[in-house]
Amino acid sequence: MKVGITSLVAAYVLSQFYRAFLAVLSPVLASELGATAEDLAAASGLWFLSFALMQLPVGWALDSIGPRRTTATLLAFGGAGGAAVFAVAQGPVALWVAMILIGAGCAPVLMASFYIFARTYSAAVFGTLAGAVIGFGSLGNVAASLPLSATVDAFGWRGTLWAMAGITLVVAAGIALLVRDPQRVTHEAKGSVFDLMRMPALWPVVIMMVVCYAPAAGLRGLWVGPYFADVFHADAAGIGRASLVMGLAMVVGNFAYGPMERFLGTRKWLIFGGNLAVALCLAALWAIPTASALTALALLAGVGFFGSSFGMVVAHGRAFFPPHLVGRGVTLLNLFGIAAVGLAQVVTGRLHAAALTPPETAPYQAIFAFFAVSLLAGLVIYAFSRDRTD
16 A cells, blocks of 8 residues: 555656646747747646546546546546647647646546545544645655756757656556555445535635635746746746745645644644735735845745645545545545636736736736735635534
8 A cells, every 4th residue: 555655646746747847848938839928827727727627527436446547547648648748739729738638637646645545544644644645746846846947958848748758657557556446435325526515514615725725836836937037037047946945845834734733733723824824925925026036935935835735624624524425525625726726827827918017027916916815815714614633
């Protein structure tokens, strides 16, 4: 089981890489393919929307087919196939198709791990295990920063994407060989996602899931690159360094949430406080976008660290799920969280295009304000949620 989980973590490293690598590739894709910031925002958004739309069928497949075959098949055909399409792209439309395929391929990876944890381990450690997987997987976020920049300089972006297609195919084969499906629940009751949606206690958690991941994922996945290039005139290496710092902050944050939950004895107020800190960092970025590159980077690192509550929010919701609906439950939460990022990328792409007027900070101030206001609105609703810590 542990070897199988390791292969799923490797797949999640790839998932994190694919949702974040456009920030570093944005200059070369603009120069070689004519891809604008709005084109790349759409590509990023399509990854998240494709990922999200796959969550309901993935939830059914986890409960009915098992995590091994579900994950290996989708990662091989969608993930590796999409990376190959990206490698031969000749324009923005091909990039969109590639990102849709990759999003679908990555859709079951994290949920397969969560499903195995929920069926195999005590509910009390679910949040810690979920955070650990996301923390280790976030190394893909790190790889999609300065290391990616160096690799593209050495081998070109097309050669890099062909290599990623091969690596993705190898990881998919590893999952097929190493993952062991947990024992099925026998004599399980009938149920569906509609039973989950009828649970009043779940709705504030769903709202929190909608707003909590979008700022960190959206900024790290795309906007950190154009922001540093346009406002601070950073080159590819400078963008890579900024992406690296924010990515490392997200890794540390994912590992920190589990111990903080045990220390504080509450999930709700830990999640609330962490996301309030994110909102304050975003407000500061809106208010002083040109203070200095170092100040901006510190605030973005704060967004990454405190914005790593995704696994803890899933743990909060998972505490309300009956055993026979765990697969559908965790994928339902994932659907709301990831779909929100996809929609946010489309909205922020349009905000960026609409605000392309002097000063050069105006488009990014609009993006920071959008994320801050959305998060604060979600926190107001989440304040009325019921705490549960198993």
